[in-house]
Amino acid sequence: MTNLIIERLFKEMPAFHAWPDGSPADWSVSNDVLRFISDLVRPGMSTLETGAGQTTVALAASGAKHVCITPDKDQIRRIQAYLEPLGLVDSVHFIQQSSDVALPSGRGVPDQLDLVLIDGAHRFPFPVLDWHYTQERVPVGGIMIVDDFRMPSVRILYDFLVGEDEWELVKAFQVTAIFRRTKKTVSVWDWADQRINKEHLERFKQKNDIESGSQRFMSLLKSWMARKQ
Ligand SMILES: C[S@@+](CC[C@H](N)C(=O)[O-])C[C@H]1O[C@@H](n2cnc3c(N)ncnc32)[C@H](O)[C@@H]1O
Numbered sequence: 001m002t003n004l005i006i007e008r009l010f011k012e013m014p015a016f017h018a019w020p021d022g023s024p025a026d027w028s029v030s031n032d033v034l035r036f037i038s039d040l041v042r043p044g045m046s047t048l049e050t051g052a053g054q055t056t057v058a059l060a061a062s063g064a065k066h067v068c069i070t071p072d073k074d075q076i077r078r079i080q081a082y083l084e085p086l087g088l089v090d091s092v093h094f095i096q097q098s099s100d101v102a103l104p105s106g107r108g109v110p111d112q113l114d115l116v117l118i119d120g121a122h123r124f125p126f127p128v129l130d131w132h133y134t135q136e137r138v139p140v141g142g143i144m145i146v147d148d149f150r151m152p153s154v155r156i157l158y159d160f161l162v163g164e165d166e167w168e169l170v171k172a173f174q175v176t177a178i179f180r181r182t183k184k185t186v187s188v189w190d191w192a193d194q195r196i197n198k199e200h201l202e203r204f205k206q207k208n209d210i211e212s213g214s215q216r217f218m219s220l221l222k223s224w225m226a227r228k229q
Pocket residue numbers: 017027028029050051052053054055056069070071072075097098099100119120121122
């Protein structure tokens with residue numbers, strides 16, 4: 001069933017999106033990514049995407065309990081019309097809101113998300129916000145997909161995730177990156193826990209080595225840094 005629907009999407013290439021002048025558009029991820037997602041998702045998994053389109057159909061067809069966040073009611077209408085004859089209309093819970101409003105409220109967002117696709121508003125800081133408000137719900141082994149990661153406003157998120165211990169880059173398609181959570185995020189000392197700040201932490205230590213008279217502070221800092229190596 002899933003494969004049939006995916007093949008049908010490839011053949012029909014439905015235009016769920018629209019240009020600012022209203023003419024139909026298709027801003028979907030590539031067919032390879034659609035196939036990858038549908039192979040990954042198992043019935044009953046809990047999934048969420050920011051943005052909507054062919055990915056919404058693919059996730060619904062894979063048997064996921066899917067949440068889709070987009071402010072665009074026409075898109076929702078078009079996708080629902082496509083899902084209806086396939087018997088999948090109830091598989092997607094649409095939240096018709098901007099993700100920066102919907103996600104912080106948490107309303108309608110499941111506690112656990114096995115897969116998150118970040119493909120909503122692409123302007124900074126939306127991709128980072130979408131990640132921030134979903135990442136805590138992604139368990140170890142769960143998937144975080146970042147689309148259009150070559151765009152500078154999205155690349156910031158990609159570069160951060162590539163560098164951190166909690167995320168592993170599983171696969172990079174042309175513009176779509178698939179990450180898996182490798183461990184829980186534990187924040188003991190805020191910024192100093194993150195690899196992105198490693199060099200800054202080194203400089204901080206060196207500065208305090210020279211300036212700080214506090215032996216206790218330096219030994220705490222050194223043991224902290226030793227644990228982070
Ligand atoms: C590139 S398209 C998504 C394509 C879709 N993932 C697919 O592969 O078919 C971007 C989507 O983001 C939605 N969007 C725009 N602004 C948004 C916002 N503030 N919050 C959530 N979604 C938004 C658009 O309506 C559109 O559905």
